[in-house]
Amino acid sequence: MKPHRRKRLGIILFIAFGLSVAVGLTLYALSQNINMFFTPTQVAEGEVPDGQHFRIGGMVKDGSIVREDGTLSVNFVTTDFASEVPIHYVGILPDLFREGQGIVAEGIVDDRGVFQASKVLAKHDENYMSPEVKAALDASGASAENHMSLGEGGGR
DSSP states (O other), rough: HHHHHHHOOOHHHHHHHHHHHHHHHHHHHHHHHEEEEEOOHHTTTTTTOOTOOEEEEEEEEOOOEEEEETTTTEEEEOOOOOOOOOEESSSSTTTTTTTTTTTEEEEEOOOTSSSSEEEEEEEESTTOHHHHHHHHHHHHTTTTHHHHHSOOOOOO
């Protein structure tokens, strides 16, 4: 093989190796930032890998909100009308957060099975429901409207 071809082949291999490393590092960084969405039923059935940060969505169960006096700590239960998951959150809740309304929370499940939320998001108007929460309720065969009309939901 002639020296100039060997040099050209070396450059091509170096560029290919560099691109492979760059793509690998990019994919690794992106995989660390993925927030999977799970329903309360999936969490209750243990489908969430231990220690994984994820989002959970559902409706806030009526009568489940318990605030600790003198702190920003609040406990409540989210449901998809098939299963329920207790949630603990320390912080200021959104103004639209209330019983019978849809929420999405981000966090991790602790060893006691309580979801430790780092962020809680509430729907932004009276008619809006997160697409993930709506799909989860539809998949479970329940809808918020059906439960509200039966007196199991609140807020209207």
